[in-house]
Amino acid sequence: MLLKTYENIDSIGRAILGIKASGVHNKELAEIHYPNGEKALAQVIALDREHVTLQLFGGGFGVSTDCKVRFLGKPMQVGFSNDMLGRVYSGNGKPIDGGPELMADLVRVAGPSINPVKRLIPKEMIRTGVPMIDVFNTLVRSQKIPIFAKAGEPYNRLLANIATQTDADVIIIGGVGLKYDEYHYFKRRIEEAGSNSKTIMFVHTHRDSIVEGLMVPDLALAVGERFALQGKNVFVLLSDMTQWSDYLRQVANAQDQIPANQGYPGDLYSQLASRYEKAADIDGAGSLTILGVTTMDDVTHPVPDNTGYITEGQFYMKDGYLELFGSLSRLKQQVNERTRPDHRSIMNAMARLLSESEERVKAQKFGSVKDDYSLRLLDYRKTFQKELMDPFRFLELEEALDLCWDILSNHFKKEEVGLSSELIATYWPQKRDFQTLEGSTHE
């Protein structure tokens, strides 16, 4: 196929370029040739007769009206081979770790979704060692679930922990809008955990163009999907999808799209969904699990709000704790019946009591909490937070469940916890008969 070059550039924006050309395909890749011989990638995003709109991977800065545009006659693809393990790539798919470019099979990026009948119902628990996850919001293989947190919370540490403490065959890190030290942190943690040989990084830092940032999830997921089709259990970590949505907003704005909520394009939901829906447990192959990060101040902001409707729950991190309320694993019911007989019941009992204690916190502000039961509830709440909500405390599920029984028995009488007599007979700790834990702080 003869590659055509055009030079009549119409317009140059922050991330968008308009040019007159013919015979161009929607979503075709192109190269921008600068007068000084440098090249940058671009992709067609809209056609209107002879007007072609391109998205610039390198951004619009420095593009001149005498640049030439060469259409490459192929869509966006990414290399795929086992040799990619241990390597670091940028948002345009080029290695940035100083190593050589690989000869690899090319696979399509942002392809169609898997036929739902080829999906399995997720049934396998992933043990993370984090009590708030394993006990209360169990992570399940092929789940798509983000961490909701304010910027500044240690969400990347938790992400790295989960990826390295579990049994993933392949870890793919998609970093969007990372600060350099965050990138460095991921790299070091992966090396310390000895997981380097099963990890691939696609990294976009703040110095790179936003279009490259937009590409990162697609590249990471396309490669992850291929490993999953080979039978591997793949973890894709995406941090941070709020930044990604912001880039989406910038590009939509540059195209004069009519904004929906808070300037985000009307298709924000569909755009996020087509990425997160890549998570799947594939019948006859492996699985793809997506752990994301959605930074936010307020859960009703369009990005966490749309994300919550798409993902299978979220882990809500606040003040360094993993919160019970606000966190949710939609798939936990699929697995927590088969872990230990008391798992589901004690999870519900602990949550119900914590919810009751939240009521007392409100009441306490009015000075109306004086009775013994309410004071014990408040005390329980403190213990719960201290013992269970630390995301960096490692406990096996069974240890964590035992700890839950200890906490209950330290604060409540048997008939107050609403658990069946049968479970109480089996699990209620014998030795301690109703006493407050040491270090209790309520007066």
Place this chain on the structure above:
Amino acid sequence: MSKSKGKVVSVNESLVGVETTDGAVINGEVAMIMIADGKRLKSEVIDVKEGGVVYLQVFEDTGWMKVGDEVMFTGLPLAVKLGPGILGSVTDGLQNPLYELAEKEWFLERGIEVSPLDTTTKWHFTPIVKKGDTLTGGIALGHVPEKLFQHHIFVPFSIKGDHTITHIVPEGDYTIAQTIAIIKDELGNMHELQMAFDWPVKKAMPFNERSVPESPMPTGIRIIDALFPIAFGGTACNPGPFGAGKTVLQHSLARHSQADIVIIAACGERAGEAVEVFKDFPELIDPRTGKSLMDRTFIVGNTSSMPVAAREASVYMATTVGEYYRKQGLNVLILADSTSRWAQALRETSGRKEEIPGPEAFPMYISTLISAFYDRAGVEILSDGNIGSLSIIGTVSPAGGNFDEPVTQATLLSTGAFWGLSRALSDARKYPAIDRIDSTSKYPPILKKEEAAYLLELLRDGKSIASNMLLMGEKGITDESYIRYQKAELLDAVFLQQNSFDKVDGVTGPERLRLMFTLVKEIIDAPVSIQGKEAIRSHFNFLRQAFLDWNYMALDDEKFEKQKSKLTTLVKQMGYVAENI
């Protein structure tokens, strides 16, 4: 009918501009776009603009399309194939059967065409008309058995005026592709009829005679059946923020509602949720029929990562199939999850068409479309005197959980029951998290009206006492108020809350609902003579525990009656003490 042609002039995601090269174009007709790799992409005319540019919304990914690609107009609107074989199947939003697609490709590659209904299956057809009979559209020619039902084979509804049968096949096995009858109109034109025919999805099927929804449809969900019921042929919506339990509620309704047929329209939602249904349902036995639940279910899924333009089609397709089975004299329930995603798809297209946006950038006409959609539900008196109904329960996913947004508001105006899901309730693990105070229904309840009012009054009292307690503490209110509060809490815990994951507690039939109500009422009416908040709380804790244990016992459980009398004794003990003081 003339078939026009055209060429692509612009491509913007799913919106494609076309200039016609010959022939006229009908708004709403289907067009096929031929792209370089030989694939034919299905699309629909949604607008004709000045200058003669025809705008198509494309139901597939438009990657690799180019200016100049050829377009063939079909002259026909988007239609659904109606006939035996729909029940038990799973299709995408354009009626492509997913299992058949999966045999060709693991991924939903574009441009793959599969017949919507199996053309090789033989159905045992029994004619009920004979040669020489006069009939018209909508009259049954005969029937075939389909799963649990006799499926009437109709003369296509589009046929108008008197026709005479010139040929009808004898009883026997036929496929939907074979001609089973030939009819002649008054001008002598012959029409060959098969067991399946097309109907345009966006055109509501006319009612033979419309009636009003008056008979409650048991759903097995206590809070709905007792307080906020839906009727056969009625409409309901359940808006709520994410995580408030919309999906679990929908699944529960799909399993336990006493409709004959359940159609699940998974519109722009997670694929995994549809998967749970179509992988689980074939294994589940419907206790009312003794057959697999899948036998009464039809799933149409345009999930969130499938092409956006087909979301709208998926909702309409489900509705059309529902109307068709209503014509069969059956009670059909459509669960549309989520109508907000459909509205968002309209918003995306509207934005690309550069229409002037309404509130939150939704198109101005959104409320009209929503009302027209819910209006397709209803009770129909058929020509043979039988009654069919179509009920619609639509999920709404309001942005930020805020019910003031345009889609929720338009839906509230169009539906008869409102089940508002609340995050506060779901955080407190009070499922189903349907707001006990703000939800409404205009349909007649399964309990008596005054009984429902009696429960609601207690709930309102409980809420107001709780807010007093927040300010003044337990010690700030009288024992009497505290007892009233505990009764409201008990009502909530043992009657309104329900564990949808439990076999027994997950579904409550009308008979058991009555039993439970009687017992709940007995508890509420009984005087309690205990003094002191601690002792009162402990008494109600015991009652709650005993009641919950009872909730988990099946009606035919040997312990069922024993547990019930244990409960009544517990209640009476306190009453006894009161009388003696």
